Amino acid sequence: MDNVIDKEKLLLIYNPIAGQELINRMLSDIVISLQERWDVTIRPTLRQEHAEQIAYEESGGYNVVVAAGGDGTIHEVVNGLMRLDRRPVLGILPAGTANDIARTLQIPLDLLEACEFMKQELPQAIDIGRCGTRYFVNFLGVGLISTVSSEIKNETKTYLKHFTYYLKSLQYLQEDHLFRTMIKTETETIEKEAVMVYVAKGMSLAGIELFTENKMNSGYLEVIVVENIGLSEIVSVMSSYLRREPFQHKAISRHKASSLTLECNPAQIIDTDGEENGKTPVDIKLLVGALHVIGRI
Template sequence: MGLFNFFKKKAGLKFKKVMIIINPAARRTGKYVKMIDQFFCQTPIKYDYKVTSEPGEATVIAQNAVRKKYDMIIAAGGDGTINEVINGIIGTKAVLGIIPLGTINILAQELGISSNFTRSLETLFSGEVKSIDIGKVNDRYFVSMAGFGIDSYAIYRVNRKLKKYLGVLTYIMAGFYSIFHYHRRKIDLNIDDHRIDDTGFFVVIENVSSYAGIFKIAPYADVNDGLLDLCVFKKMGLIHVFRYFLGIALKKHIHYPDVRYYQCKKVVLTSKNNVLVHTDGDLIGSLPAHVTVGNKKLKILVPKND
């Protein structure tokens, strides 16, 4: 069977025009730009690709592509690239495809999209379109998670240049640095219009269950239940951070008396101090934050469950 006939029967052809947005800052990307182009030019699909050159550009490219009637937008990069692309296509008819080229690829992992380059391309043709929940922090959409406190500080400490060469190790180094240098800053939470009020020093809000690719901070999180899963860590300091870390690694943390787990639709987080906020691993500012879920869905191409 020739390539053309192969693709003719596949999902990719349901789309009229495909825009591929490639982030060259993601690890390993250089050689993939060529491979992606070579792969698509063998298919009968009408496609264009654009390589981003600065943060935020993927959102603008995605918005313009939707305006020009591209009906599938592929994010080739990490979770940060995916985040930028969804911020450009939410609320439109465009479908998101993923070629995972990032350091960790949390969303791809959650949805069963292979981090193997060739297999991820196959998903673009053999997969099916699903709708999943999308969260929002102030004006910014997120698809995997939002973090408030020490993890945002660690992201702030990540050396962008080193990240390109050392990958995950850069996050581990920044993580260790933060454990010793982060000053505790209290966060006040108002959940579902004061249904619950709570306080903590580190808050993670999850749409997916995975955290950093290897942990499950929110084991009950489901991308389809219309709810946010919230983990509130109520203490901070060297001993507590190590205790939480161990608890998370052993999947026991949600049973700790000083860890709270909630499912909700809306959270307002405030602090008297400057608490950094990240969505899908990229810093977006500091508290206060209004976090919601459920008004809009993301259409995304995922592997078919046979």
């Protein structure tokens, strides 16, 4: 009698409305593809934070847990997995608008190509950021990033989101949104008047690869402080981006840290991976190699 090798088990957590319901339309093809390697169980999300609940409560016994949706769905699944003592490998099927996390991990943006990618690639250990009791994969931000993301989320989920993001950013910078920030790292204290503080792990923001040198296993967080900046400065920075040059501007300072305390006056809303997550002050720490994900580093 031939030996039968049991397949590893995969839990597919998917957002049925992501990508204008793209996953719903392609679900059968996705499952057929994944079943070539894994024993697949599917679980749709029914409400906000449901992906996190499923990941935390139902991941036991699975070798791989796949987050299928946008960055918000991935963020929820990661927060569920990080609460576990034994964490299965994370897989990603990108179906959002920006797909920043997938871009950093070089995961194909086509869903069926992403399935093939998952079947061929080996899991890699990545660093995870911890913000209080919550976790983030791509970034944490306050100021411009959190305000603009919140307004856009309330207005649109269409493919105009990229363009809307930049329009909202320009509008924000023309108004008075300065706040005082104090950042304490292991090696320095930074005190500035700022419009944004951005703590980066990934290389992509709003679908554009701004920080191409960032790696998910770098062992550090990049802390970017943006002081008061006008339209001419934005043009200068974007010109640097188009020329693939590093951002260099007197109003933008960059620092590296593995842990920091972030304080703001007045207190600022915290955005982690595009999701609102309380207000400052907050302690931030990098957890090195805390999660394994199928991707390229």
